[in-house]
Amino acid sequence: MDFDALLLSRLQFAFTIAFHIIFPSFTIGLASYLAVLEGLWLKTGDDAYYALYRFWLKIFAVSFGLGVVSGVVMSYQFGTNWSRFSELTGNILGPLLGYEVLTAFFLEASFLGIMLFGVNRVGPGLHFLSTCIVAAGTLMSAFWILAANSWMQAPAGYEIRDGIFYPTDWLAIVFSPTFPYRLVHMVLAAYITTAFAVVGVGAWQLLKGRRDRPVRLMVAMGLGLLAILTPLQLVAGHEHGISVYHEQPSKLAAIEGHWESYEGRAPLVLFGWPSQTEERNLHEVAIPEIGSLVVTGSLDGAIRGLKSWPAEDRPPVAITFWAFRIMVGIGLVMIAVSLLGAWYAYSGRLEKQAWFQRILVLMLPSGFVAVLAGWVTAEVGRQPWTVFGLLRTADSVSPVPGASVAVSLLVFMIVYAIVFTAGVFFMGRLAAKGPETGAAPPKRSDREDVPAYLAPNSAATAAGEGD
Secondary structure (H helix, E strand, O other): OOOOHHHHHHHHHHHHHHHHHHHHHHHHHHHHHHHHHHHHHHHHOOHHHHHHHHHHHHHHHHHHHHHHHHHHHHHHHHHHOOHHHHHHHHHHHHHHHHHHHHHHHHHHHHHHHHHHHOOOOOOHHHHHHHHHHHHHHHHHHHHHHHHHHHHHHOOOOEEEEOOEEEEOOHHHHHOOOOHHHHHHHHHHHHHHHHHHHHHHHHHHHHHOOOOOHHHHHHHHHHHHHHHHHHHHHHHHHHHHHHHHHHHOHHHHHHHHOOOOOEOOOOOEEEEEEEEOOOOEEEEEEEEOOOHHHHHHOOOOOOEOOHHHOOHHHOOOHHHHHHHHHHHHHHHHHHHHHHHHHHHHHHHOOHHHOHHHHHHHHHOOOHHHHHHHHHHHHHHHHHOOEEEOOOEEHHHOOOOOOHHHHHHHHHHHHHHHHHHHHHHHHHHHHHHHHOOOOOOOOOOOOOOOOOOOOOOOOOHHHHHHHHO
């Protein structure tokens, strides 16, 4: 059987990154949430904040571990499946990824132990500082990873000698044209993803009949944050779209479903099925003339169509087109649910709205789906390039037999199915139990007394191990 090494290598990387991105998009927001909870507990002495901190800390630890495992697997593929890409771009991407390890991952790993196991062994200030450092480390990790990926989307600060990329301006490389927009968009997406997960878990507890303060706080805090961030994400996404319009016009054309070029008053294509063979949209539903206004901010804004590029330089249009609409559609639903939920919470009516609590539970995975759809839009829309406009994906793959890639992909699928199913199932069981309110928190002024939930062989510890 003849295996296509390029296609299989792309599928393998897509498979592993789809699993990986789920966990950082959760832990980035959850780490910041934990820092807020511990800070509020130290400031107010309200044990409800500590109960929430302890509850989400367990879930954070599992998610962080799964994210690390899946991230390490991805890095190996640069050598096994994409050695040509690594050879040509290593002078630029190697240091960027190295900075992520040195300044972010080492920082997180160093203070994660104190965060997880030092609550009664160090002072309250140092423990809180450790939580904040871990939160900062997750954000710093996002900074460097997005800097590397954004350079691939809109390369800057380089020169090419004998086909190899060399850095000429590191500030231009790190802060490439699309980077600021993509960083804001991704960090907001992580916070929104986490907030919907927190609210979904809290809503599940409300449906089970729990009305204690930690559960009510969990839901109210999450909805309040979402009411602010979801509309803000709409603005950030629009600004990101404008940067794509300037830096990656072929991706923008695929996103918008435009085959023809327009000097102005382009239609806004809502739905349809882009056909690359017929070079048109089948069953198109569009609003006349406002597409230019939405994309460029002016009715007279010009939009370049896909037909202005050779067929071999166009991205897979249907995947890019629909992934973007899934992301935007979920985003609009998020805004509506967030604003309605914040109003219910503010008016004190949320606990009586069982139908809306069910909606919040259903919305729990929405952030993860939106992140995956956005990532597909960004990465598939960049094709057929690994470095946009300069290095083709077909010229980046390793000279390995397709059968070898097929075997490794099959192994990945089996291992991931076992490991990640077990990890997600375990986090689900922890979430279903909800925050514990019986165990006393450690004394803020005297950490010598070991709290019950950390004491060896305690009932709380045994229960946690049983999960």
